Amino acid sequence: MKSPDPTSSHSEKAPRRRRRRRVGFAALIGLAALAAAVMLLVVSAIGRPLEAPQWMRERIEARASAALPGMQVRFGAVSLVVSQGWQPSLRLQDVDLSEVSGRPVLTLSDIELSVSGAALLEGRIRPGRVRLSGARVKVRRTPDGVFDLSLGADLRPLGQAVSAAQIVEAVDALMARPQLSSLRSVTAEALTVRYEDARAGRAWTVDGGRLRLTRAQGELSVSGDFALLGGYDYATTLELSYSSALGSSAAQFGMSFRDMAAADIADQAPALAWLNVLRAPISGAIRASLNEAGALGPLNATLQIGAGVVQPTDATRPIPFDAARAYLTYSPTTEQLRFDEVSVSSKWVSLRAEGRATLRGMQDGWPREMLGQFTLRDIAANPDALYPEPVKLERAEMDFRLRLDPFSLDIGQVSITDQEQVLHLDGTLDAGAGGWALALNGEMDAISPERVVALWPQRIKPRTRNWIVENLHSASVHDIRLAYRTGMDVRQTVFLEFEFDEAEVTYARQLPVLHGGAGHATLMNNRFVVTAARGHVTPPQGGALDVAGTSLVVPDVRIHEAPATVHLRSQSTITAALSMLDSDPLNFIEKAGQPVTLADGRAEVRASLALRLKKGLQPEEVVFSARGHLRDVRSDKIVPDRVLAAPLLAVEADNDEVTISGKGRVGRVPFDAVWHSGLRKEDAGKSRVDGTxxxxxxxxxxxxxxxxxxxxxxxxxxxxxxxxxxxxxxxxxxxxxxxxxxxxxxxxxxxxxxxxxxxxxxxxxxxxxxxxxxxxxxxxxxxxxxxxxxxxxxxxxxxxxxxxxxxxxxxxxxxxxxxxxxxxxxxxxxGGWIDLRRTSAAGIGGGDGEGGQAGNGGPLILSLDRLQVSEGIALRGFEGQFSTAGGLDGTFTGSVNGEAQVTGRVVPQGGRSAFRIQSADAGAVFAAAGLLKQARRGAMDLTLLPVGEPGTYDGQLKVRDVWLRNAPAMAALLNAVSVVGILEQLSGNGLLFGEVDAQFRLSPSRVVVESSSAVGASLGLSMDGIYSLKSGRMDMQGVISPFYMFNAIGSILTRKGEGLIGFNYRMRGTAEDPRVQVNPLSIFTPGMFREIFRRPPPDPDSGEGAQAPKRQPPKQQTRP
Known part of the structure; x- marks a missing residue:
């Protein structure tokens, strides 16, 4: 007890209080002895309580108080009972022990002591049995783990706080006192205990408790039972036991309990501190011992845990379980727990486990963390009802560290054996102010897709799981890595990646299935990606497509009917690639109006398909784009009836258009082109090719x-x-x-x-x-x-x-x-016209007429409005049929300037054409040509041989029986030589020329007459000179010989058309208005000397047509 003196130290007060207790107890015993001696005198009261008189009670109280300095003792009643066996018992009722100041120290409703009669007669009390009733006790555990004991109504602490070993020593010392040498048992009933644990920060009250202490054969044993009031909806009962050999510090103690809260157990047993995470009633027993040194020995516990929850803090969501059981042993020396069996039964998980755990941080007697290694068997898990049926696992090995305050579970490794495969997990589970926070990582060598689906909860990323269920038909899945994160301040996050082989995957509805797939899949930040390192799909036609590099990307798996993108990489035949593009729901080739067998060759394609993962996907809901190359292309369908070949073509396609571009050949013809085909509905069956x-x-x-x-x-x-x-x-x-x-x-x-x-x-x-x-x-x-x-x-x-x-x-x-x-x-x-002045007729039909060699020309039919021969001379209504094989060869008809009908023939000559023109009315031809408009009748045969430049010909003219009448030029000539009779003939019926011959060169603008003659009975005429076709002017010279039929005798010495006697003349001007000059002296010159009076004939190779070769006699075979 505390001294009222505030200046005294705590060390001075403690011995003083102990002395007072001893003195008070001795006084109390002395008084009891006195009362017993008195009572022995009352022999007649055997079996009945004999109550001490007031004076005796007061003397007993006074002596007891005197024996307890500073204390006061009060009894309500004191009585002595002597049994039939002369066994006296001393009963004290309403016992109050208080300080002098009046502050209560101990209150007992009843104390009954069975004492030795002999000792009592000697004035000594030797109790054999003690029965207490109504005691109130307060036990307080300090933060350092030692105990203080308080007795009385106000439950103030008494004495120095002691440890369990000190209590054992104190009990042994007490039992060794002579006054208690006869004590065999102490029984306490109606015991009220208030237990306050400063370390746990909690208090408990035990009411109606019973406690029995027994000494026999040198051993001391204690047993008791209590009802614990803990504020729960269920009652907790406790049974305590203790045994020890007197004089020995070694002891055994235990506790059995029923429906005790897990937190109550955890707060009292450091070895069971981990139970604090549970909120459940526990029934079981704890057994422990102290050795001779007072050290705590192994602690054995059996725990039967009722239905409850795992909930370290009020903020964490409770995890329910139905029942659990644990058999364990704790070694204080190694601070290690051995769990012989742990079993859990719950809707979340059911299992059996065994293992070891080491308590760490026990410097203050309370563990801060626990390191454990457990083996788990018979695992059936269904956390939070994630599965329709619990998932059964074969075995698991678990290493962990559990931090107790605040709760934090570090999972070093969990190795779960399932179907001969091992899943390795690690992570953390924290209970923070915001609730549970779980971070879990895992990896696994291999697993079947069916097992992946079985272990993947339907509520976690259900769309991704459903995609795997519906589209991953078979595979060998290996190198799996996963992670899971959740917490109040962290959104639920799942990471999953794995490799796969021999997979059959539907990566997009209605598209061909991927076979033999091998690759990688990743789910991270709600983004799911599957990439094929190898594999093939087989469309309806063309064989297999190698789709190595193809991937499926789902940007957010949380979205209903989530958008996705298929990145297609393929190598195949062109037919297979086109067949793939024509698969439902794409139908791009059908839209283009082309067959999938459009071409042969190899195709390398990179395509992207943006779509939604839903049933009933429509073609217009797919956004498509592709690029690729076509190699060694051959097609007889792109260009009908032609073989198109190309070493390399580029292909591009999207929802609107597909194009194929590059260089190649159609047959032997090179091209560089682009094929476009629209893919909209309005473009169905339409396409185009453009290029060079x-x-x-x-x-x-x-x-x-x-x-x-x-x-x-x-x-x-x-x-x-x-x-x-x-x-x-x-x-x-x-x-x-x-x-x-x-x-x-x-x-x-x-x-x-x-x-x-x-x-x-x-x-x-x-x-x-x-x-x-x-x-x-x-x-x-x-x-x-x-x-x-x-x-x-x-x-x-x-x-x-x-x-x-x-x-x-x-x-x-x-x-x-x-x-x-x-x-x-x-x-x-x-129709139309041809101008021979600027070309040759041979050019019309082609061919090569040189030397008469046959060419490869075909028939030529001319029906011209006009064939222009030279200036002022044209054949109108020209009709001709020719062969152009070897040159132009055929006959024709026409009219000279539309007035005189002629016929003719054309033959090849020197790569050009030679003409033969004939007419039955030479006079009309001459008149139409503007050469001699006064000529009439006569037969004409004209030969034109090509020479020099186009439009230039060497001509030879023969006319027979032509009449000339009213010719101004001829009249002027005759008038100049005063040949009156002939002139009169010219003015009358006309002059008849039986033969007219001429050699000339015809060019587009003039006629060069090299030599010509006209002879008749009345007149002979020779002429040479130039006639301009453009101006109609002439410059001619020659000899006129009258009376030619007589005068012709001299022609043998002169030119044809000239007689022995003749006049040299020169004629210039136009045919309508000629100017004639005659040399009269020439008549006296014999014909052979007549050349001295006239100039040389014109040279056809000078002026226009100068490039023409010298006139050669015409070849007979080329004459038309």
């Missing part, structure tokens, strides 16, 4: 344009476009500047050198046969436009050109009529 194609002779032959061999030389890259529409022939257009391309069109005598340029436009349709609806050509003086029809096999059927202009010598419609393969077409010129 190389124009060459190979192009002509490949596309069977209809031009004869040799028509094209060189090369030109021409832009083109081909438009495909389902149900119709592909329409094409082509344009070219003709640079580098040589053209040779022999049927019009036109050619374009490779250095030339122009413009070519072609439009038509591909097919069998192809069709050319529009052909337009402008180049180097050539203009033509028209259309071309081809026959079966691609040969020319008909080409119709509305207007063909060749430089300035041809302007006419031209029609080409095919005559079969490798055969030149028939050329028809119907």
């Amino acid at each position: 194609v190389t124009l060459s002779q190979e192009f002509v032959e490949e596309f069977r344009v209809g031009l004869p061999p040799g028509s094209v030389s060189g090369r030109n890259a021409a832009p083109f476009e081909i438009v495909f529409n389902r149900g119709s022939q592909p329409a094409f257009t082509l344009q070219s500047d003709l640079a580098g391309l040589g053209l040779n069109l022999p049927w019009i005598g036109w050619a374009l050198p490779e250095a030339g340029q122009g413009r070519l436009e072609v439009a038509g349709a591909l097919g069998e046969p192809p069709r050319i609806d529009r052909l337009s050509l402008e180049a180097d003086g050539l203009e033509l436009s028209g259309q071309v029809s081809l026959a079966e096999g691609g040969t020319l059927e008909r080409a119709e050109f509305i207007n063909v202009r060749v430089e300035d010598w041809l302007n006419a419609p031209v029609e080409l009529v095919g005559r079969g393969p490798q055969t030149a077409p028939e050329v028809r010129v119907t």
Whole structure:
């Protein structure tokens, strides 16, 4: 007890209080002895209590108080009972022990002592049994783990706090006192104990407790039972036991309990501090011992845990369980717990376990953490009802560290053996202010997809799980790594990655299944990615696609019908790739109106498909894009009836369009083009190709344009476009500047050198046969436009050109009529005009007439409005049929300037054409030609041989029986020589010339008469000179010989047409207004000397036509 003196130290008060207790107890015993002696005198009261009188009670109280300095003792009553066996018992009722100040120290309702009668007669009390009733005791455990004892109503502490070993020593010392040598038992009933634990911060009250102390055969044993009031909805009962050999510090003690709160046990037993995480009633027993040194020995515990929850703090969500059981042993020396058995039964998990745990941080007697190693068996788990049925696992090995305050479980490793595979887990489980916080990591060598699904709770990332269930048909899953995070301040996070082999996966509904897949899958931050390192899919046609590198990405698996992207990487045949693109719901090739067998070759494609993971996905809900390369491409369907080949083509596609581009060949024709095909509904069956194609002779032959061999030389890259529409022939257009391309069109005598340029436009349709609806050509003086029809096999059927202009010598419609393969077409010129002044007739039909060699030309039919021969001379209504094989060869008719009908023939001559023109009315021909308008009748035979420049001919004219009348030039000449009779003939019926012969050179602008003669009965005439076709003026000279039939005798010495006697003349001006000069002296000159009075005949090789060769006698075989 504390001294009232505030200045005294605690060390001085303690011995004083002990002395007072001893003195008070001795006084009390003395008083009791006195009362017993008195009572013995009352022998007649055997069996009945004899109550001491008031004076005796007061003396006993006084003596007891005197024996207890500073204390006061009060009794309510004191009585003595002597049993039939003369065994006296002393009973004290309402015993109060208090300090002098009146402060209560101890209150007992009843004390009964069985004492020795002999000792009592001697004035000594030797109690054999003691029975206490109504005692109130307060036990307090200090923060350092030692105990203070308080007795009385106010439960103030008494004495120095002691440890369990000290209590044992104190009990032994007490029992060794002589006064208690006869004591055999002490029984306490109606005991009230208030237990306060400062270390746990809690207090308990035990009411109606019973305690029995027994000494027998040198051993002391204590037993008791209590009802514990703990504020729960269930009652806790305790049974205590203690045994020890008197004089020995070794002791055994135990406690049995029923329905004791887990926290109450954890707060009192450091070895069981880990039970503090439970909120459940526990029944069981604890057994322990003290050794001779007073040290605590092994502690054995059996715990039967009732239904409750795991809940370290009020903030954590409770984890329920139905029951648990534990058999364990704690070794204080090693601070280690050995769990022989731990079993748990709950809706979350059921298991059996065994293992060891080491308590750490026991410096203050209370563990801070526990390190454990356990083996778990018969595991059936269904945490939070995550599974329809509990998941059963074979075995688990677990290493952990449990921090007790605050609660934190560090899982060093959990190795779960399941179906011969091991799952390794580690992580932490914390109970913070916000509730549970779990961080779990794991890895596993291998697992089957079926087991993955079985172990994957349906409520955790259900869409990802469902995707695996529905789309991962079979696989070998290995190298699994996982992580799980959850907490109040951390959103639920799942990480999962694994490798797989031999997988069959549906990565997008309706698309072909992936077979033999191997790759990697990752779920992180709600993003799920599956990537195939190898594998193949097999579309309906074309064989397998190697899809190594293909991946599926789901950006957020939490979203219903989550958006996803398939990144497709494939290597396959082109047919397989197209068949893949034509699979439902894509149908891109069907939309393009093309077959999946469009081409042969190899395809390397990178594609992306953005879609939603849902049933009933529609094509328009798929966003598609692709890029790739096609290698060693061959197709006979892209260009109908042609083989397209390319070493490398690029392909691109999206929802709107698919394109294939690159360089290749159609047959032997190079191209660089892009194929476009729209994929919208309105584009169904439509596509186009645009690019450049190389124009060459190979192009002509490949596309069977209809031009004869040799028509094209060189090369030109021409832009083109081909438009495909389902149900119709592909329409094409082509344009070219003709640079580098040589053209040779022999049927019009036109050619374009490779250095030339122009413009070519072609439009038509591909097919069998192809069709050319529009052909337009402008180049180097050539203009033509028209259309071309081809026959079966691609040969020319008909080409119709509305207007063909060749430089300035041809302007006419031209029609080409095919005559079969490798055969030149028939050329028809119907209308228009040809000007021979600027070309040769040979150029019209082509061919090579040099030396009469046969060529490869075809028939030529001319029906011209006009054939211009020279200046002022044209054949109108020209009709002719010719062969151009080897040059132009045929006959024709026409009228000179539309007035005089002629017929003729054309034959090849020196690469050009020679003409023979005949007429039955030479006079009309001369008149129409403007050469001699006054001539009448007569037969004409005119030969024109090509020479020199185009339009230049050496001519030979023969006219028989032609009449000349009213010719101004002739009249002037006759008047000049005063030949009156002949003049009168000229003015009358006219002069008859039986023979007219001439040799001349005809050029586009003039006629050079080298020699000519006209002879008749009345007159002979020779002439040479020049006649201008442009101006109609002439400069002629010659000899006129009257009376020629007589005068012709001298012609043997002169030129033809000249007689012995004649006049030299010179005639200039026009035919209508000639100016004639006559040399009268020439009549006296014999014919052989007449040349001295006239100039030499004109040289046809000077002036226009000077490039012509010297006149050669015409070859007989070339004469028309």
